[in-house]
Amino acid sequence: MKPGLTISRVLPAPVEARAAEGFAARFLAQDGAFDAAAFLAALDGAAAALITPADRLDAAAIARIPATLRVLATFSVGTDHIDLDAAKSRGLAVVNTPDVLSFATAELALTLMLAAARRAGEGERIVRARAWPGWTPTYLLGTSLQGKTLGILGMGRIGQALARMAQGLSMRVVYHNRRRLPPEQEGGAAFIADEADFLSAADVLSIHLPGGAATLHWLNAARIARLKPGAIVVNTGRGTTIDDEALAAALASGHLGAAGLDVFPAEPAVPEVYLGLENVVLLPHLGSATRETRTAMGMLALDGIEEVLAGRSPANLVA
CATH class of the missing domain: 3.40.50.720 (NAD(P)-binding Rossmann-like Domain)
Structure with a gap:
């Protein structure tokens, strides 16, 4: 059975195709403000989640993450939108997307x-x-x-x-x-x-x-x-x-x-x-906004998720 993966936003098509092939993927396709309640509800039974810098997960939100979740990937280098201490206390691995952007x-x-x-x-x-x-x-x-x-x-x-x-x-x-x-x-x-x-x-x-x-x-x-x-x-x-x-x-x-x-x-x-x-x-936060870079970011996030779920420690492990 494929592991469950919840993705908070629309990602480049090649990334979504790989996610659909390798995981039991749930695509929330949220637009605008992050709906934390909808995201948390979509984590039921998931082993992994992929979020973006626009999706803030504070300690209160992380406390509500189901125990099935093992890894949280962020579509970014920065992690200031995630309470890393809270994630660590839950035993939740966090991976990011360095270098490629x-x-x-x-x-x-x-x-x-x-x-x-x-x-x-x-x-x-x-x-x-x-x-x-x-x-x-x-x-x-x-x-x-x-x-x-x-x-x-x-x-x-x-x-x-x-x-x-x-x-x-x-x-x-x-x-x-x-x-x-x-x-x-x-x-x-x-x-x-x-x-x-x-x-x-x-x-x-x-x-x-x-x-x-x-x-x-x-x-x-x-x-x-x-x-x-x-x-x-x-x-x-x-x-x-x-x-x-x-x-x-x-x-x-x-x-x-x-x-x-x-x-x-x-x-x-x-x-x-x-x-x-x-x-x-x-400019409207276009720093990494090329087709090539955003696709590479998504692929690296999925690499990290797969490594963690396989019991290995990926190079892009943050915590």
């Missing part, structure tokens, strides 16, 4: 850097509104990234991939981490241990921090003040790491030149403070 997310960070620097969002809105007055030598001037310094906050797999891309644009790359990486992982990027020195060096700051209390509003007014006048801020990590009021104020005042944001603290809501600003590019 690093390039796509770095690619999106680079997209935001370019769009913010070259005022692409503003220009696209002008064209759609039929408000383009025509070409002139000084119209809608942006800034080139060539020769600029990219500061990467959080030099994990995504940050390392972005560093390689940025060097292809003739950018200098510096990074700030809890600790310095081995030279073979730095790829020519320079480590700056002092936070203030790191911030003041960056023409573009790209944030790749995890969520949680330790990084809440890391980019606050005091740190923004240390950035160069005209600097660009990009965030493809977690929306909670930025103080939105402080960032919007710096964009409105002109201290910061532009920003590109793919993540927000209470998605799908976008902070109102950004909506009236022309110098911020806003």
Whole structure:
């Protein structure tokens, strides 16, 4: 008999096909807000479940998970939507999807850097509104990234991939981490241990921090003040790491030149403070949103589930 697997959202077709073939799969196909009650009810008799970062399972929800469930997979690298301590106390294995989304997310960070620097969002809105007055030598001037310094906050797999891309644009790359990486992982990027020195060096700051209390509003007014006048801020990590009021104020005042944001603290809501600003590019959490990457994420999640159910410890085991 195939093990039961409950899947909370619609996934790429190849992933759903594999799930249907290998498991007694239940597809909830939830849209919009996560219905925890419906999800928990669909776990009856299941050995595994696959959720997404939009599906929050706190300690109370995990306490209601049936004893049959052995493994919980998340369609993400981050696990801040899962109470890992509660899962551990239940003996519930948790697997995630590392590595396979690093390039796509770095690619999106680079997209935001370019769009913010070259005022692409503003220009696209002008064209759609039929408000383009025509070409002139000084119209809608942006800034080139060539020769600029990219500061990467959080030099994990995504940050390392972005560093390689940025060097292809003739950018200098510096990074700030809890600790310095081995030279073979730095790829020519320079480590700056002092936070203030790191911030003041960056023409573009790209944030790749995890969520949680330790990084809440890391980019606050005091740190923004240390950035160069005209600097660009990009965030493809977690929306909670930025103080939105402080960032919007710096964009409105002109201290910061532009920003590109793919993540927000209470998605799908976008902070109102950004909506009236022309110098911020806003995207709906597209970091890993390529067909190739999302399919690979689903396959890796299923790999982890199968390994746990076979009594093995997969490489993507979180807890």
